[in-house]
Amino acid sequence: MARSKSDISNSAIRIFLQNVGKFYDEERGFEPFGPKIAQKDELLDYFENQCCFCGEIINRKSLSQDHLIPMNKSTLGLHAWGNVVPCCQPCNNEKQQKPWRGFLEVKAGVNFQSRERKILDFVLSKNYDPSLNLHEFADNLYEDVGQVAMTLINLRYKQAQDGIKKLLK
Numbered sequence: 773m774a775r776s777k778s779d780i781s782n783s784a785i786r787i788f789l790q791n792v793g794k795f796y797d798e799e800r801g802f803e804p805f806g807p808k809i810a811q812k813d814e815l816l817d818y819f820e821n822q823c824c825f826c827g828e829i830i831n832r833k834s835l836s837q838d839h840l841i842p843m844n845k846s847t848l849g850l851h852a853w854g855n856v857v858p859c860c861q862p863c864n865n866e867k868q869q870k871p872w873r874g875f876l877e878v879k880a881g882v883n884f885q886s887r888e889r890k891i892l893d894f895v896l897s898k899n900y901d902p903s904l905n906l907h908e909f910a911d912n913l914y915e916d917v918g919q920v921a922m923t924l925i926n927l928r929y930k931q932a933q934d935g936i937k938k939l940l941k
């Protein structure tokens with residue numbers, strides 16, 4: 773439930789990143805990333821049924837999917853192949869919007885380098901470009917959606933005021 777202008781804009785950014793991710797998948801020749809069983813299995817296979825951060829054994833049921841680059845206004849990660857990695861539920865809950873390398877350092881300990889290598893190889897194997905720059909589009913969308921939403925809210929608010937005044941006469 774949106775509570776403010778920024779909530780509405782942030783929801784729009786998320787939808788935008790999902791749609792761009794689908795397009796980016798198709799352009800790279802992949803079936804768009806969805807919650808499909810075969811896709812989960814591919815993630816599990818690649819990471820040898822381990823949480824990519826802490827190494828905990830995971831399966832189809834306990835698998836949680838993390839966006840390596842978070843899907844938000846400042847980092848603009850996509851819901852797409854190469855940005856979704858398998859992890860355990862506790863790691864997913866804990867990582868949230870944190871940068872993945874720092875989080876991995878804490879979780880992997882002595883295995884940091886090998887797990888970092890594994891993640892980077894995965895990103896590369898999917899040809900995902902972490903520096904893909906969508907800031908101009910996303911920033912404009914954020915502003916536009918916020919303004920349009922506030923204009924519409926104010927319009928309907930005035931109508932509601934008129935309606936209530938009439939009722940109370």
Ligand SMILES: [Zn+2]
Pocket residue numbers: 823824825826827828859860861862863864
């Ligand atoms: Zn974990």
